[in-house]
Amino acid sequence: MWWSVYRQMPDNCELFNVGQIHRFLSNILEAQRNRTVHQSVYSRKKMRLLIVTPGYTDIIDVVQAIQMHPDSEVQSAFVIGAIATCIDPQCSTMEHRLFFPKLLDQCSQGLVSNVVFTSLTSEQRHPLLMHLQKLIRVANPNVGFILAEKGAVTRNADVEMILAETSFSEPSMLRARYLMFPGWWNGKFRSGSVFPQMTQICIRFNRPLEKARFVTKCKALKITLKSFPFDGNIYHVRAQLKFSDSEKKFEIYHNTQTSTFSMVSLQDSPSPPPLQGDGKTNGRKLDSFVVFIGCMLKEETMKDWLRQCASQKLQKKPLKTLDTLTKQEIKNVHIKRHLELPPPGWFYNGNQFVNFFGEKSDYHPLMDTFIEEYLSEVNKEIEKYNREIEKQECVDLFEP
Numbered sequence: 001m002w003w004s005v006y007r008q009m010p011d012n013c014e015l016f017n018v019g020q021i022h023r024f025l026s027n028i029l030e031a032q033r034n035r036t037v038h039q040s041v042y043s044r045k046k047m048r049l050l051i052v053t054p055g056y057t058d059i060i061d062v063v064q065a066i067q068m069h070p071d072s073e074v075q076s077a078f079v080i081g082a083i084a085t086c087i088d089p090q091c092s093t094m095e096h097r098l099f100f101p102k103l104l105d106q107c108s109q110g111l112v113s114n115v116v117f118t119s120l121t122s123e124q125r126h127p128l129l130m131h132l133q134k135l136i137r138v139a140n141p142n143v144g145f146i147l148a149e150k151g152a153v154t155r156n157a158d159v160e161m162i163l164a165e166t167s168f169s170e171p172s173m174l175r176a177r178y179l180m181f182p183g184w185w186n187g188k189f190r191s192g193s194v195f196p197q198m199t200q201i202c203i204r205f206n207r208p209l210e211k212a213r214f215v216t217k218c219k220a221l222k223i224t225l226k227s228f229p230f231d232g233n234i235y236h237v238r239a240q241l242k243f244s245d246s247e248k249k250f251e252i253y254h255n256t257q258t259s260t261f262s263m264v265s266l267q268d269s270p271s272p273p274p275l276q277g278d279g280k281t282n283g284r285k286l287d288s289f290v291v292f293i294g295c296m297l298k299e300e301t302m303k304d305w306l307r308q309c310a311s312q313k314l315q316k317k318p319l320k321t322l323d324t325l326t327k328q329e330i331k332n333v334h335i336k337r338h339l340e341l342p343p344p345g346w347f348y349n350g351n352q353f354v355n356f357f358g359e360k361s362d363y364h365p366l367m368d369t370f371i372e373e374y375l376s377e378v379n380k381e382i383e384k385y386n387r388e389i390e391k392q393e394c395v396d397l398f399e400p
Contacts, residue, residue, distance in 0.1 A: 002045050004028050007052035010238060010251070011289045013200035016057040018065045025049075025066070025074050048163075049078065055236075055293065056102045056198050058191035059083060059111050060181050068187035082167035084114040086151070089129050091235070091257040094196070095227055097131075100235075101194040109140040110176030113167040114158075119258075121147035142172065196230050199297040203306055204289045207397050211243040214309040221256040230295040240266065241288035244311060249287070303398065310397040316386045319379045322371065330371070334363055337370050 006024050008014075032047055053062050063083075069075045085106045093099055107115055115136055120126040133145060146158045153159055167173070183189040218237055225233050237254040249266045292302050318324075342348060346355045346365050353361045364370065 001048060003048050003050060005050045005052065008054045010240060011202050011204075011291065013202045013291060014054075016054055016061055016065075018061075021051070021062070021065050022069055022071075022074075025069055025078060026071060029074050029077050048081075056100075056194050058102055058105050059085075059108060060105075060184060060189055060191050063111060064184055064187045064189065067185070079165075080168040082113045082162065082164040083111055084116055084146075084162050085112050086116045086118055087132070088118045088255075088258070089120045089126075089132050091255055092132060094230060094233075098228075101196065101198060104135070104139050105191070107136045107140050107143060108180065109142065110173050110178075110180050111168075112140060112143055113164065113173070114144045114146055114161050115140075116146045116148050116151075116153070116162070118148055118151045121149045196228075196295050198293065198295060200291060200293050201297050201299050201302050202289055202291045203299070203302055205306070205398050206287055207310060207395075208242040208244040208288075209306070209309045209397075210311055211245060214243070215261065217305065217309055218254045218256075218261055219259060221254075222259055225256065232294070232296065232298075232301070234292050234294040234297065236293040237290060238293075239288070239290040241290065307397050313392055314389050316389050317382045319382055320375055322375070325371070325375075329374075333370050333374050334367065338364050340364065340366070342366070 006021065028047070028049065051062065051066075053059070063080065066078060066080060067075070069078075087103070087107075091100075092103060106112065117129060117132075120129040123129075136143060136145075144161050146153065146161065148154075148158070153162065161167075177184055181189045221234050221237075233256075235256050237252070237256075239252040240249060241252070242249050250263050251266055252261070252263050254261045290302075290306060292305075339348070342353060342365050346353055348354075353363070353365055355365075
């Protein structure tokens with residue numbers, strides 16, 4: 001048996017593409033035919049496909065795309081065995097008990113045989129997990145629940161359920177499909193729209209980011225989440241990029257609601273497939289990208305967010321004046337120079353400065369002069385620093 005996997009490229013922000021999956025199925029069948037020409041009957045292997053759909057895709061759309069392939073030979077060559085939905089209960093709701101779009105649709109009766117829960121499974125009867133299971137059971141009474149903490153499916157029975165070859169074709173499933181999705185058998189069923197509207201934006205660039213800034217900005221996304229209508233909320237970030245402190249390229253996934261941040265060096269992991277596009281903009285090859293997934297996101301806002309993760313031009317320092325000196329700075333000047341020779345008529349008694357008229361002072365009689373000299377010295381250093389800042393080029397993250 002050999003496997004082939006169809007999934008969205010990391011930099012692809014398109015919705016489910018029917019034409020793309022049609023081409024994939026045709027290419028797989030052609031490759032299978034070419035392979036079997038050179039194999040004996042006994043050595044031919046069974047073919048299995050794993051189709052991973054984008055986040056907010058309605059499952060019935062995928063089913064219709066497979067069932068209604070324009071090539072009748074491809075139609076007859078592929079049969080849906082089983083459909084499983086993976087859910088992380090910790091990031092299943094947008095606010096209170098409002099689910100993310102399409103969550104219950106992706107557990108529909110007549111389509112989905114199993115729901116795999118990837119968190120909260122280690123705790124006995126967690127309230128959120130129990131609530132979610134109860135609602136899904138109402139939507140799909142016959143669905144099987146699989147507990148897979150962090151995505152690890154460990155029981156053989158669960159693996160067999162996921163890889164079942166006839167689950168989708170069982171009479172009860174077929175009956176439910178005909179009742180709930182009229183017209184699905186000839187591709188006429190129309191799934192509902194996504195609400196609230198979810199946006200995926202891919203930003204490409206070619207300069208390294210500052211790791212500390214990027215991680216901090218990702219971690220801070222959780223406190224920026226707003227209530228309905230959720231405009232501007234960023235729920236997921238995925239990226240392939242470089243940081244200024246390393247030559248390596250990293251693959252990054254961040255979930256805002258769970259504050260889960262994962263970063264893996266692409267050099268240390270299996271080579272990723274080619275990206276969706278040629279990675280070029282206006283003839284320039286852009287090696288890095290960040291995909292933002294959220295509600296009603298705007299490209300320019302996301303670019304500004306990324307600019308704050310890049311190396312920032314240092315700000316000029318203002319010149320110091322007597323009014324801006326701190327008490328500590330004045331004290332430091334006094335400590336440094338209080339033992340210098342006082343002017344005629346003054347002497348230091350070890351505690352205070354005293355003149356011949358009996359006047360006393362805690363500070364050196366020439367303290368004003370010392371302060372002026374200190375300001376002159378410090379401002380020379382500030383001016384030198386500011387001149388160096390002026391020489392630095394400020395290059396935008398998205399400039400060539």
